[in-house]
Amino acid sequence: MNVTVMKLTARGLLGRRRALLLVILPLLLLGLAGLTRWASDASPEASSILANNFSMGTLLPLMCLLVATGVIGAEIDDGSIVYMLAKPLKRRVILFSKLAVGFAAVFVFAVLPTMAGVAIAGDEGGELSLAYGLSAILAAIVYTAIFVTLGIVTRNAVVFGLLYALLWETVLGGYVPGIRAVSVRQWALSVGERLLGSRQADEWAFASEVGMTTGLIMLTLTTVGAVYLGVRKLSTLTLNSVE
Amino acid sequence: MPAIATQGLTRVFGPVTALSQLTVEMPTGVVGLVGANGAGKSTLIKILLGLLPPTSGSATILGMNSLTDGLKIREIVGYMPESECLPPDVSATEFIVHMARMSGLPTSVARERTADTLRHVGLYEERYRPIGGYSTGMRQRVKLAQALVHDPKLVLLDEPTNGLDPAGRDDMLELIRRVSADFNISVVVTSHLLGELERISDHIVSIEGGVLQHSTSTAAATDFSGVVLVEVTDRGPEAVDRLQAMGATVTTGAQPNSFAVAINDERVLDDVRGVVVDLEVGLIRMQHGRHHLSEMFATQQEALHG
């Protein structure tokens, strides 16, 4: 991992407008969490529903997307990536450095707010927060890796990534049970569910479609696959500019 | 009728005066506009295109008032910006056709004229590839093409040779000369390279800090001055004395063996030759002194020894 690359990436990521969004959106979540607490008398169950559907289902993937485009998208778009590729750095070093910055950003701007949101909306002894925090970290890692790689592979990455994250996981998952098993969110939740213990999980409407083993395996496979593909693509990057 | 005429043109932005009492006439043909960045060049261009109203004074472009006839002016004026202005993901043909239509040309006419114009600026098979892959020279040609495609009567070219290598500069200057001489389109060119302007302009206007410095025709500015510059190998001061004794007007400078002799009469040249032979020195140079544009920016003293 290369510190200079990381510094440059971080600076590019936290440009004015993106930074604005990165800060405002979690704040919206926290506001919503507060509202939920008031409306449901701090019931962990309501908190869990909010976290599952909104935090993990909508906010987290989108924040990962925002961060991913900030970490790699802009550079490829305006071609300044050539400067970095021309340095005597291994492609995987470049990618890892960028991913490191991305993970850090997602942790701060998405995972922590998720946990805070759960705590605010209603929790007992911090257990739910922890469970969602763990799930969120895992999901965030995979989402970020996928979106960064997508950003390298195709210029329309963003939209396809969103189609997956939002349509596949949220909407279709609601209608077709089979799909739910093939979902980053479910894999991540499986780990959190195990942390809570199944009884507690049931009580708090923390459900996952897959077992933890399956979940962890799929998470690992997907992350490794995404990163590998990313490094491969970065090695053969051409800057042809048709949209 | 001059291509452009301004009268007391002034433009103020709060505490900053971009243009001050600019009164100048730019004739048809090629006019070079000289001025450093911040000299008021961009403001002047915006006003000439009818996009910015002057604070006071007026500007007339091809007989039309910039304040009231902005749209009509832009119909028959072309503009080639200095900055990057081309999208990378379309081909030159597509882009120029689009720009031609944006100038009011019907689609079929736009297509025809695009093909012609691209040929004239020297883009052949490249025109079908995305602009993103073009060299700087090709990009400048595309920029020029979009300024010419709608058959303007006047084009404003802002630093057209920027970023080009010497060969590319020559090509572009030749192209500009053709635009004026062969295509019969008036040209206003900005550059900060006087040498270039000297080569192609018929008229030079220089602006500094929003104020007009000079407005001269280059023919006059680079005409033969009435002196011949002489340089000998040795005994310069003696030669000068002898010539002055013969009644010639000689001006000396720092170099003892170089001096300038005023030509009031052709016989002076014979006198110089005679003196040199008598003194048995070598004659290195006997040359008609030409003005250079840079003299406009030099003091009187410097000019004589230039």
Next chain:
Amino acid sequence: MAENSAVPDAAPAAAQSHGVIHDIGFRHYDGERLGRGWIVRSLLVETFRGVFGLGRPAKAKIMPWVLVGILFAPPLIFALIAVLLGLDELPLSYTAYPQALSLIVSLFVASRAPYCVSRDLRHGVMPLYLSRPMRRNDYVFAKFAGLALALFAILAAAETLLFVGALLAKLAVGAQITGYLQGLAVSVLYALVLTSIGLVIAAATPRRGLGVAAIITVLAVVAGVAAVASELLIYNGNETLGNYVGALDPYGLVDGIAVLWFGVDSAFGREVTLGFTGGVAFTAAVIVVVAGGIGLLMRRYRKVGVA
């Protein structure tokens, strides 16, 4: 060779005398120059076609048409369902359809709005437009209208598919016609509101990746927040506030108008009990969003320089 005799071109004549094949020379144009109106219309059509990737290489067509395909699939399915199950009305009403597929519609806006405006801003093409016989605001209007029309086109097409499907399933014609017209009206509102939001965000973030991400994030997150918040409020008895909060979501806003003016069921499955005041307030809100958006765009473009 046919030369435009308006131009005395000395060079070719001299060259021809040497037996050189010379080119025609620069041809001047004395034909008509169409005015602002045509230029604006031309830019509008260009934008419209660009949204769908028409006139561009195949790669540019994938994204929009995939989304459009997804948008058109359900109506066909619904018609089938209606026939097979012998329903007497569509499983999803005309006015509720766009909201049900809000994700797809939002994605469409999020990916196409930047295409419309960010490119010209990012690559500095604006000076070329400004130096042409059009006004700054003409550009804004043309872009806005182009995208809005494109959005309306796909929503209206989806509604039409629903309508045709319903007719084929032999549902009550009268009800279908009313529903269809209401659906079209709703489509107009969605097109205007979403275009306004999308273009303002896109023009503020010319970096392409960020534009798409920003638009979809704003639309999806705001939708989510508004939905949850209004649910909570209504659940807790604060119906009025809940309904107003629901309108913070553009989809909720248009849906609210449909409920209050057309008397249809809310696409969100909630009871909108705001009555006439609500209807007026929502309509005003739509006007503010659209006019405000255009105003913001004009202000943004006023800052664009020529040199």
